[in-house]
Amino acid sequence: DASDIEKGTYPHYMLKEIDEQPYVMRNIISKYQDENDQIKLDDDIRQAMQEADRIYIIAAGTSYHAGLVGKQLIEKIAEVPVETHIASEFLYNMPLLSENPLFIFISQSGETADSRGVLVNVKQIGHRALTITNVPGSTLSREADYTLHTYAGPEIAVASTKAYTAQMAVLAILAVDTARASGLEMEFNPLQELAIVANAMEALTDKKEELEKVAREYLSVSRSCFFIGRAEDYFVCLEGALKLKEISYIQAEGFAGGELKHGTIALIEEGTPVVGLATQPHVNLNIRGNLQEVEARGASTCIISTDETYQEGDQIVLPRVHDYLTPLVSVIPMQLISYYAALHRDCDVDKPRNLAKSVTVE
Ligand code: G6P
Numbered sequence: 001d002a003s004d005i006e007k008g009t010y011p012h013y014m015l016k017e018i019d020e021q022p023y024v025m026r027n028i029i030s031k032y033q034d035e036n037d038q039i040k041l042d043d044d045i046r047q048a049m050q051e052a053d054r055i056y057i058i059a060a061g062t063s064y065h066a067g068l069v070g071k072q073l074i075e076k077i078a079e080v081p082v083e084t085h086i087a088s089e090f091l092y093n094m095p096l097l098s099e100n101p102l103f104i105f106i107s108q109s110g111e112t113a114d115s116r117g118v119l120v121n122v123k124q125i126g127h128r129a130l131t132i133t134n135v136p137g138s139t140l141s142r143e144a145d146y147t148l149h150t151y152a153g154p155e156i157a158v159a160s161t162k163a164y165t166a167q168m169a170v171l172a173i174l175a176v177d178t179a180r181a182s183g184l185e186m187e188f189n190p191l192q193e194l195a196i197v198a199n200a201m202e203a204l205t206d207k208k209e210e211l212e213k214v215a216r217e218y219l220s221v222s223r224s225c226f227f228i229g230r231a232e233d234y235f236v237c238l239e240g241a242l243k244l245k246e247i248s249y250i251q252a253e254g255f256a257g258g259e260l261k262h263g264t265i266a267l268i269e270e271g272t273p274v275v276g277l278a279t280q281p282h283v284n285l286n287i288r289g290n291l292q293e294v295e296a297r298g299a300s301t302c303i304i305s306t307d308e309t310y311q312e313g314d315q316i317v318l319p320r321v322h323d324y325l326t327p328l329v330s331v332i333p334m335q336l337i338s339y340y341a342a343l344h345r346d347c348d349v350d351k352p353r354n355l356a357k358s359v360t361v362e
Contacts, residue, residue, distance in 0.1 A: 005154055012349045014157035014247070018335050019205050021162050024152045025198035025328075028169045029191050031151050039177045039191065045146045048128055049078070049178040052102035056095075057084040058118045059106040060359070062160040063167060065239040067106050069327045070171035072232055077188065077324065078178035087114035088362070091121055103129040106171075108155060108163035109358035110138020117362055119143055132170055134163050148174065157350045158357050159246045161335050164239065165201075165328045169194055172324060193322040197329060200319035204332040211333055214315060215340035218273040218302055219244075224251040226268075226294075227334070228260060229277035230287050236327045237277055240334030247342040247352050257283075257290035270298035275334070277304050279318060279326045284309045304333055 010016035034040040049055075055074060057067040064086055071082040083095060103122050105115050110133040119129055119140060131144040134152050141147040150166035172190045179186050219225060225244060227237035237254035244252040255264055257276075268274070276291045278284055288311065291301050303314040306326075310317055316333050318326075342349045 005156055012157065012339075014159055014161060014339055014349050017155055017157055017162045018332070018339065020153065021165050021205070021332070022198040022201045024162050024166050025169060025194050025201065027151045027153075028166060028173070029194050031149070032170075032173050033191050037191065039173055039180070041174070041177045042146065045130060045148065045174075046177060046181050048102055048130065048146060049080070049174070050181055051100055052080060053100045054098035055080055055082040055102050055104055056097070057082060057104045057106060058087050058090055058115055059084070060087045060112050060114050062164045062239060062242060063106040063108060063112075065235060065242065066164050066167035066171065067104075068235040068238070069168050069232060070104075070106070070175075072235075073168075073171050073175045073324060074178070077172075077175035077186070078182065079184065080178065087112065087118050090118045097127075101127055103127055105129060105131045105140050105144060106133075106167050107131065107138070107140050108134045108150075108152075108160055108167075110135040110140040111358045111360050112140070113360050113362045116140060116143070132167055134166065156357075158352055158355050159243055159338070159349075161243075165331065168325075168328050169197075188322060188324060190325075193325055197321050197325050200321050200329045201332055203319045204329065205336070207333075208336060211316075211336040212340040214302055214333075215337045216344060218275075218300060219248065219250060219337070219341040220344050222250060222271070222273050224253075224267070225273045225275065226264070226299075227252065227254045227275045227277065228257045228287070228290055228294075229254075230257045230283040231280055232327055233277040233279055233283070233287070233330065236330050236334070237275070239331055240275060240277070240338070243335055243338035244341060246355060247338055247349055248345055248347055249353075250341065257287045260290055261293065265293065265297065268294050268297040268299050272299045274299040274301045275304065275337075276301055277330055278309050278314075279304070279306050279330050280323070281308050304330060
């Protein structure tokens with residue numbers, strides 16, 4: 001309950017929760033590490049992952065965005081096919097299920113009615129479910145067969161921040177555990193790499209003044225904003241756009257860079273802010289091309305890159321972390337830019353209009 005948790009010196013819970021992310025990463029490492037520095041996970045979860053021929057991730061909102069990254073992680077690392085679905089759509093647009101599916105529900109609160117609707121339904125037809133949640137005693141946790149805890153601590157601000165990065169961290173650990181259990185060679189050590197992520201997050205949360213300036217420059221008067229990226233960057237763009245919409249009420253859209261030209265580029269006008277996420281060398285040329293296309297139509301671009309993809313003039317350079325975990329770091333500047341954009345516009349950061357922290361109606 002909000003009243004039990006102090007904001008301390010922070011003006012808003014959201015800012016406090018953004019700053020807590022390095023600590024949350026370290027907490028996750030300690031909770032998922034055994035005495036031999038190996039991944040600690042229940043055998044029954046390991047077995048359920050082994051037995052699944054396909055995984056269906058079900059979630060809503062920010063948790064859905066974590067699920068999109070989770071699909072990539074599990075497919076690339078554990079080589080199991082994964083589909084990620086929006087909870088409120090799943091029952092009405094149900095895909096043909098595989099023979100031995102495992103359902104993974106991702107939910108900060110564990111109370112989202114749309115997700116619960118799917119859980120009840122798939123349990124009824126005899127399938128197994130794992131819930132990844134920040135609230136272990138929650139409905140989705142109790143009604144699923146297995147639970148993984150995200151250990152982010154209570155999240156009070158309506159806009160989710162630390163729960164999202166915690167969900168992705170746990171998904172990476174789960175993916176590697178599954179890969180190892182199936183005998184796949186795996187050099188990627190998520191526990192070690194998450195420690196590097198924690199430091200990278202800290203480096204970014206130390207750059208608040210810089211990010212406040214970016215928000216002021218690009219977003220104090222604009223009515224709309226685009227976030228573009230390719231591959232994993234695209235999923236983080238969806239989350240960046242959602243954050244900005246939720247708390248600043250600026251109409252924002254996350255877009256796959258290459259898809260812009262098929263319609264959306266018509267919206268670009270003189271001064272339209274476009275945030276470009278360019279963290280991946282294999283798509284750097286492509287996304288740079290897309291950014292030039294919008295610049296040529298007058299857009300003001302703000303480019304986030306890494307030292308591997310950096311080009312002169314980029315506004316934000318992310319500290320390097322393992323490729324698999326880049327989304328945990330690239331979202332931090334987006335969270336902070338959204339926070340400051342909302343602040344500059346005098347919005348109620350922690351309690352945005354029309355939104356609830358957990359939505360218990362379908
Ligand atoms: C609400 C919140 C979002 C959240 C979504 C899913 O709409 O405002 O921030 O992402 O529910 O919530 P869950 O608790 O299931 O992750």
